[in-house]
Amino acid sequence: xxxxxxxxxxxxxxxxxxxxxxxxxxxxxxxxxxxxxxxxxxxxxxxxxxxxxxxxxxxxxxxxxxxxxxxxxxxxxxxxxxxxxxxxxxxxxxxxxxxxxxxxxxxxxxxxxxxxxxxxxxxxxxxxxxxxxxxxxxxxxxxxxxxxxxxxxxxxxxxxxxxxxxxxxxxxxxxxxxxxxxxxxxxxxxxxxxxxxxxxxxxxxxxxxxxxxxxxxxxxxxxxxxxxxxxxxxxxxxxxxxxxxxxxxxxxxxxxxxxxxxxxxxxxxxxxxxxxxxxxxxxxxxxxxxxxxxxxxxxxxxxx
Amino acid sequence: xxxxxxxxxxxxxxxxxxxxxxxxxxxxxxxxxxxxxxxxxxxxxxxxxxxxxxxxxxxxxxxxxxxxxxxxxxxxxxxxxxxxxxxxxxxxxxxxxxxxxxxxxxxxxxxxxxxxxxxxxxxxxxxxxxxxxxxxxxxxxxxxxxxxxxxxxxxxxxxxxxxxxxxxxxxxxxxxxxxxxxxxxxxxxxxxxxxxxxxxxxxxxxxxxxxxxxxxxxxxxxxxxxxxxxxxxxxxxxxxxxxxxxxxxxxxxxxxxxxxxx
Numbered sequence: 001x002x003x004x005x006x007x008x009x010x011x012x013x014x015x016x017x018x019x020x021x022x023x024x025x026x027x028x029x030x031x032x033x034x035x036x037x038x039x040x041x042x043x044x045x046x047x048x049x050x051x052x053x054x055x056x057x058x059x060x061x062x063x064x065x066x067x068x069x070x071x072x073x074x075x076x077x078x079x080x081x082x083x084x085x086x087x088x089x090x091x092x093x094x095x096x097x098x099x100x101x102x103x104x105x106x107x108x109x110x111x112x113x114x115x116x117x118x119x120x121x122x123x124x125x126x127x128x129x130x131x132x133x134x135x136x137x138x139x140x141x142x143x144x145x146x147x148x149x150x151x152x153x154x155x156x157x158x159x160x161x162x163x164x165x166x167x168x169x170x171x172x173x174x175x176x177x178x179x180x181x182x183x184x185x186x187x188x189x190x191x192x193x194x195x196x197x198x199x200x201x202x203x204x205x206x207x208x209x210x211x212x213x214x215x216x217x218x219x220x221x222x223x224x225x226x227x228x229x230x231x232x233x234x235x236x237x238x239x240x241x242x243x244x245x246x247x248x249x250x251x252x253x254x255x256x257x258x259x260x261x262x263x264x265x266x267x268x269x270x271x272x273x274x275x276x277x278x279x280x281x282x283x284x285x286x287x288x289x290x291x292x293x294x295x296x297x298x299x300x301x302x303x304x
Numbered sequence: 305x306x307x308x309x310x311x312x313x314x315x316x317x318x319x320x321x322x323x324x325x326x327x328x329x330x331x332x333x334x335x336x337x338x339x340x341x342x343x344x345x346x347x348x349x350x351x352x353x354x355x356x357x358x359x360x361x362x363x364x365x366x367x368x369x370x371x372x373x374x375x376x377x378x379x380x381x382x383x384x385x386x387x388x389x390x391x392x393x394x395x396x397x398x399x400x401x402x403x404x405x406x407x408x409x410x411x412x413x414x415x416x417x418x419x420x421x422x423x424x425x426x427x428x429x430x431x432x433x434x435x436x437x438x439x440x441x442x443x444x445x446x447x448x449x450x451x452x453x454x455x456x457x458x459x460x461x462x463x464x465x466x467x468x469x470x471x472x473x474x475x476x477x478x479x480x481x482x483x484x485x486x487x488x489x490x491x492x493x494x495x496x497x498x499x500x501x502x503x504x505x506x507x508x509x510x511x512x513x514x515x516x517x518x519x520x521x522x523x524x525x526x527x528x529x530x531x532x533x534x535x536x537x538x539x540x541x542x543x544x545x546x547x548x549x550x551x552x553x554x555x556x557x558x559x560x561x562x563x564x565x566x
Contacts, residue, residue: 081465085447088435097400097525100430120318120426123330126530167444171471235484243564253318264564281539284555286548294552302556
């Protein structure tokens with residue numbers, strides 16, 4: 001069995017390589033975009049095809065060329081936005097099956113079984129890809145980097161003509177780093193429809209100060225009422241704090257998928273049958289208007 | 305006249321999908337259906353270009369008879385006409401075949417300067433139909449756009465990638481997929497909802513598009529074999545007390561004990 005891997009993200013390409021080596025032994029080839037990435041991957045005994053530019057059209061042409069010469073059974077692509085676009089396009093050209101964002105992949109009878117999240121991240125879909133090549137994209141941290149380097153492989157420089165696309169990149173702006181916000185917060189306190197007025201969010205603010213927490217909310221508070229900028233949920237931010245405190249949040253699928261990776265979830269809600277309790281480690285049944293000030297006070301006293 | 309086609313899909317309302325407690329499977333069939341939120345944003349992007357004048361906006365969908373009511377919402381938002389491929393024999397096909405059907409529908413609906421789609425639909429989450437359709441039609445594409453503008457005779461888009469924002473200039477024809485940040489879709493007025501029912505609505509089956517459902521099914525490349533809702537492993541400890549202060553101090557001492565407080 002042969003596998004071809006590619007990601008423009010070096011760390012992710014090493015993770016894909018780890019999986020590929022496990023599936024295919026040494027029968028692995030890789031597409032890379034810089035001399036340094038090629039040098040890193042070649043130490044694992046694989047054939048590395050290096051191209052000098054990483055425009056979409058070049059990557060596409062390179063993949064098609066390698067697929068035609070190497071005839072891999074599996075093409076494993078890093079699931080970044082660029083990677084997902086290219087995987088789809090190559091799949092369309094080859095009339096091939098492609099499964100996106102898979103965190104698990106196993107060979108089965110003449111194909112591959114994959115696992116991926118669907119329905120906003122709340123449902124695991126198990127699928128089978130038939131035909132050759134099977135194309136799979138995998139998100140970061142799905143697989144582990146290979147542990148030991150192997151015999152040195154070889155590097156092949158691919159020289160592809162530059163394309164003349166009607167789509168021109170006129171500017172590339174680096175994103176601000178360090179502005180991590182909710183995604184990297186250690187503690188989050190979050191507001192739901194239990195808050196009746198915008199001014200009442202100060203109860204959440206006071207609690208946030210005591211817990212050194214970032215503030216979040218459910219979708220309606222942000223998208224419908226515009227009280228806060230970012231919400232937690234499928235269509236908003238996915239969070240993974242040490243402690244998530246859901247205040248007056250009912251707990252829809254939308255919200256559930258956003259908080260699933262939290263270490264400990266506490267909910268405060270007066271409705272004993274609210275769905276949020278199903279998602280919680282600790283449910284305090286009570287009215288946020290009395291519970292939040294009491295909790296803030298208790299934490300303040302604890303700190304003394 | 306600039307013609308814009310928007311790919312819109314109806315999906316189960318995620319707030320309505322319940323879980324079968326014994327099989328842990330989502331009960332998707334019973335849920336109410338609504339337009340995929342990102343597709344509404346794709347339509348909104350088209351409608352904002354339409355405001356500059358001389359633009360026709362149509363929608364293209366693959367679905368069944370339940371899809372009609374969702375598409376009425378698209379017409380009420382301001383699409384001029386809708387085309388729906390509705391054929392029970394075309395149900396449950398993979399993204400590969402879906403893209404081929406949409407390509408055939410787009411060809412039959414005429415020539416388009418711009419095709420807009422959502423980056424993905426929240427049910428399947430494959431993010432592959434837009435890019436596949438562009439490739440099948442031989443069109444250049446701009447994926448993951450968080451901005452799309454028509455200014456001084458030029459289309460400008462900003463792609464929202466993980467590490468960078470990419471500003472793009474493009475000449476039609478091209479295909480764009482949009483992300484959530486691009487806009488807030490409008491809510492149609494009651495009058496526009498009434499008017500929507502009178503707008504041109506065309507339905508095609510497989511045959512009308514020259515497609516053979518059996519061939520499409522036989523050459524399907526991805527098959528979903530199971531759907532499972534993972535069980536939430538939480539402690540489910542309920543804290544109730546007569547007095548709020550008691551409940552709160554119980555909670556604080558538990559949180560201290562398990563070490564989540566600093």
